[in-house]
Amino acid sequence: MALTTARHHPPLSVPLIEVDSPERILARRLVWCYFFLLLFEGAFRKWGFTSAFATPLLVIRDPFLIAILVLAYNGNFLPHNKFIQRLYGFVVAFCAASIFGDYFNVFTVMYGIRTNCLHFLLIFIIPKLFDRRDVVLVGKSCFICAIPISVVVANQFEAAPDDVINTAAGGVGTQMISSGGKVRASGTFTFVSGIMYFYAFIAAFVIHGFLHRKTFHILLLITATVCCLLVMVTAASRSVVGAVAQVLACLGFLALYRPQLYSGLFSLLVAVSILLFLLGQMKLFQEGLTILSLRFDEASGMGTGAGPIQEYFIRNYEVFKAPFTASFQAPLLGYGLGAGTNAGGALAGLGRLGLGESEWQRNIYESGPIIGNLYIIWRIGLFVAILKAALNSLRKYGNSLPVLLFGAAGPLVLMGQIGQPTTLGFAAFGAGLCLAATRIKRKKGDRDNAAVASKASHFS
Numbered sequence: 243m244a245l246t247t248a249r250h251h252p253p254l255s256v257p258l259i260e261v262d263s264p265e266r267i268l269a270r271r272l273v274w275c276y277f278f279l280l281l282f283e284g285a286f287r288k289w290g291f292t293s294a295f296a297t298p299l300l301v302i303r304d305p306f307l308i309a310i311l312v313l314a315y316n317g318n319f320l321p322h323n324k325f326i327q328r329l330y331g332f333v334v335a336f337c338a339a340s341i342f343g344d345y346f347n348v349f350t351v352m353y354g355i356r357t358n359c360l361h362f363l364l365i366f367i368i369p370k371l372f373d374r375r376d377v378v379l380v381g382k383s384c385f386i387c388a389i390p391i392s393v394v395v396a397n398q399f400e401a402a403p404d405d406v407i408n409t410a411a412g413g414v415g416t417q418m419i420s421s422g423g424k425v426r427a428s429g430t431f432t433f434v435s436g437i438m439y440f441y442a443f444i445a446a447f448v449i450h451g452f453l454h455r456k457t458f459h460i461l462l463l464i465t466a467t468v469c470c471l472l473v474m475v476t477a478a479s480r481s482v483v484g485a486v487a488q489v490l491a492c493l494g495f496l497a498l499y500r501p502q503l504y505s506g507l508f509s510l511l512v513a514v515s516i517l518l519f520l521l522g523q524m525k526l527f528q529e530g531l532t533i534l535s536l537r538f539d540e541a542s543g544m545g546t547g548a549g550p551i552q553e554y555f556i557r558n559y560e561v562f563k564a565p566f567t568a569s570f571q572a573p574l575l576g577y578g579l580g581a582g583t584n585a586g587g588a589l590a591g592l593g594r595l596g597l598g599e600s601e602w603q604r605n606i607y608e609s610g611p612i613i614g615n616l617y618i619i620w621r622i623g624l625f626v627a628i629l630k631a632a633l634n635s636l637r638k639y640g641n642s643l644p645v646l647l648f649g650a651a652g653p654l655v656l657m658g659q660i661g662q663p664t665t666l667g668f669a670a671f672g673a674g675l676c677l678a679a680t681r682i683k684r685k686k687g688d689r690d691n692a693a694v695a696s697k698a699s700h701f702s
Contacts, residue, residue, distance in 0.1 A: 265317025284431035296412035343578030347590035354580025368674025373681040381447035385466040392469040398427040420478035439668040442485035442650035453506035475530030492649035569611035576610035583661035
């Protein structure tokens with residue numbers, strides 16, 4: 243009988259599914275906690291707790307951030323790029339200079355480090371945890387959260403300034419008064435600035451949804467558009483309109499750079515036109531539009547004789563000019579890190595010092611012309627690097643989302659007044675989302691650090 247040999251079959255090559263480490267999973271959940279606290283911490287400070295607890299809630303996101311940093315270090319995904327290395331150097335320089343400042347206080351300096359350095363680390367960690375699909379999920383969450391926040395804004399607009407819904411943090415005082423005796427509605431945030439930043443991101447996601455129609459469900463997209471339009475008129479603040487206009491400027495760039503997006507742009511224009519017509523039949527919208535127009539008329543060209551657009555450029559020119567004048571007025575080593583922020587001044591028992599009206603002035607007055615200007619240059623460099631990453635993603639992969647998010651987050655990174663916790667939160671979280679949106683998964687579906695990312699080496 244002939245002997246037969248069994249044919250050898252090599253084992254099947256089954257690729258193992260790459261599983262995220264426990265540190266990454268937990269850190270990702272903490273980033274989500276950071277996001278929701280950013281949206282609703284103001285509600286806790288205004289309506290949930292007494293004035294004794296309202297002030298500590300200023301830093302309610304800090305423990306979550308510190309936990310994220312610890313997990314990033316233990317999980318070996320804490321970035322070590324040139325921006326972070328220089329940020330470590332600034333911590334040393336800030337502390338050394340503050341010792342010689344007129345308003346030196348250990349707790350004030352710690353608060354200043356937290357403001358100028360700590361939260362900016364989140365910008366580089368979020369792209370390690372999120373990719374473009376996660377950013378889209380954040381957009382969906384923003385749309386859902388915009389519904390109750392918009393309802394709160396509408397009720398604040400209709401309520402009297404001294405109504406409980408318009409109370410300030412700690413349940414004491416009221417919100418800022420706009421034209422026609424209406425308040426500048428703050429929604430679930432402590433101040434109207436939170437509304438300004440949040441709805442700029444809403445606008446970015448809405449525009450992206452119309453340009454790429456499969457991204458969001460159409461009903462959710464229309465609802466978010468209605469919320470954005472309604473809040474723009476009922477917040478009674480020019481800043482909200484200006485923040486959305488910055489995102490629209492990015493849309494104008496996209497229309498010129500990628501003409502193939504014209505069909506989505508046309509859909510956006512048609513939808514907005516129809517919704518504006520329908521909203522225009524509402525008494526609330528009509529009244530809000532009247533108050534907003536009055537606000538523009540009253541504030542237009544205060545002392546300059548300029549219109550809203552000219553005034554926008556004049557105001558930003560003053561911001562850019564501020565470091566040159568402040569450099570000749572501030573002490574060589576500054577007055578002390580953190581002294582120019584409201585919370586930092588309160589920790590030192592100094593009250594509100596008012597070290598400059600703009601963010602860059604605060605940087606120079608706190609740390610002196612040398613260190614202060616170097617820190618400003620660092621922020622400019624980060625601004626440019628994020629912009630390059632967004633543009634590179636658009637050029638290589640036709641990914642428009644980072645450019646739109648940059649319109650909302652970029653100005654905050656550059657010159658946002660980060661001494662205010664809400665501004666700092668949106669600057670850090672928003673810029674991190676912008677970078678994460680450049681991470682596009684490969685078609686094979688693998689979720690790892692090999693995801694395609696524009697200029698990723700700058701932030702690894």
